[in-house]
Amino acid sequence: MSDSYTSKTRKSKDLYERAKDVLPGGVSYSIRHFEPYPFYTARAKGSKLFDVDGNKYVDFWLGHTALILGHSPPAVVDAVRMQLENGTHYGTSHELEIQLAEQIIKVVPSAEMVRFTNSGTEANMYVTRLARAYTGKSKIAKFEGGWHGGYDALHIGVKYPFDVPESAGLTAGALQDTIILPFNDIEEVRERLKNEEVASITVEPVLGAGGGIPAEKEFLEGLRELCSKKGILLIFDEVITGFRLAPGGGQQYYGVTPDMTVFGKILGGGFPIGAFCGRREIMQRIDTLLYERPHYSFHGGTFAANPISMTAGLTTLKILEDGESINKLNNIGGKIRERLREIFEANGVDVQVTGVGSLFNTHFIKEEVKDPRIVSKSNKKKQINYHLRLIKNGIFFLPTHTGALSTAHSQADIELLYLETEKYAKECKAR
Template structure:
């Protein structure tokens, strides 16, 4: 057994015992496979600010931050105070309420493409409905997505997510479910345009994350050119902003890169720590899903939203989050930008100085640590999967960093306003110490 694994097991007997209980009642011991890692996942009992604490009382600087949700940190008072008051009036109502109207009005003012919108509870359903709207509006079938792109687990987008890309992503998904889903390489402009043109008059739309998987920024002009080519083809440009919405800027990717899509999806930061999703876009597209559209059966678009859509708690948390970000944008976004820059540069330098070849990808407050094996340019997830040591990143680096009180995912994560300068110094120092340990084994 590796020394860092032994140390992890020695520090976390409570998590080990809990995992032994979990595997008896849940497949693999988890309900979200992303949360599993060997030898067993860390079980958390409390959070505050930039910190999490496990069952054994170990404290960590958190870089996962609720799946990149907590832009202000865990339990920010700007949201927590609102929720404490709101819960006294009930949790789930199941009725329309004024807060959803107020939130929609606020999003309409902030997000460039959001002429109209519908709320749901998960990013998976948001992207599913975005595809449905695109096909209904255009009367076409083909959807394009980036290889390695993750848009939730709906069947039509569960294609070419992980290597090897040419093997079906999951058992239980009929081939017919993905027969009209075609793929391209993110940041490969020539190849993406070729895929658009190859789809021809049957292209309904393209769905793309403005920032690629593992936080790879778009090369200059990529998003703008792809959007223009898609719109010239009479199809819809769908921007998946579930992670980037309200994080890269107040207007997300749309504001940062000046790219206005036909439809966008949002979630995570938007919910203020509560479960939320959003499909927004041009009025004439969104109105296809309205109960007052007057369209006959088969011509309108079915969008359920879910039992728990527009819960007053969620709407109030979201209003508080969006309001706080809007009021403090001039302070928040430059601060997050600087924190991200410091971490990326600092961690990369610390690892390289220790004798470990490393490269940090990322943008804004987001970052990933990669361990390159050659000089391949890391412009998309395919390049990272084929030319970097992902096992070293996801097992050894991750566990060694946890043993030093830093919780990472994909070697990095998301910074928040709660992360202090001292936190950033600790992250960088821990990366340097980890690098020296890793180099000693070479």
């Protein structure tokens, strides 16, 4: 990979050398680094990224899967341009925040009230606090492989081995109240929680960073039943699945309604956002007109509900509302998973293609991938080499991460993915 990549990314290399001096690891988010160095993006449009050396990449990473309409979709750009003239940030109440909340409530089964944040991490942080405030319980539960952002109480059990802390600086106090559960194993979840009192169970309907692994419907139904029985709040982290699997997210797709939901990514229409929503009586614990300190659960933020993100998000959600684009993407996603499977199988390479709807990932392993423990046994080196090879040939997946589709992807983009995958599969076979 390195020789041909380095010869066509010389300006990126120079930028990387500069970046290393001023940004730890040369990046603003450690997962964005890959070997030998990341290319530097100069611009993006539709389904493509263009780097500073003039190389073009079909983008299946889509800004951490946020860009379901592709880069700079005209409708969103036009709406934002108009809003820029009317103020970038108010710090006061405005109608757009009501409109976006109303739109979420219209399409998301669990949403009765909404609050906006600037990221998915923040939304998970506030919803966890709210769950504790509402239930009066301290402990919470999450799943192995579940990624909910860098908030201390949920930044645990993300990568295998799941008992190694994900970061330095996490205090025992922050982590001792979090129970880590096995994904897609409802029997074991019931067993582990038999003698526990927990405020909430947070689950991604599809493990995104954990490998693009869909929850089984019966698993989510089992969680719903367990939570209702034990007075636990079921929280769906739909930062990836929200407005992607269906207009109403994973909960609509699976037909399982949680008590609370967390959103991010697509909701911002390409701008920073997060949100949490859910049952009225729970959300009302944030209302300082109803509850006095220390009985209310605080939420706020300087840029919360900033008008640019609200405008971009509202425009995006309106486009997605009728489900037509999403259904189309889900169909294409199904075909991609099938074709990738066929290509690797025809070349005798053991690969499991995971994902659902317009999400997909490839794991180099024979065993069916039902949970992140199985992913941990896969051949990571082959997966990285596959993605690096795609990058070298003009297709961008952030190595090892789940890819996504946008309405901007063309059949030619997808054919290129098949072609380069076939070449890689043949190479694997020849070895």
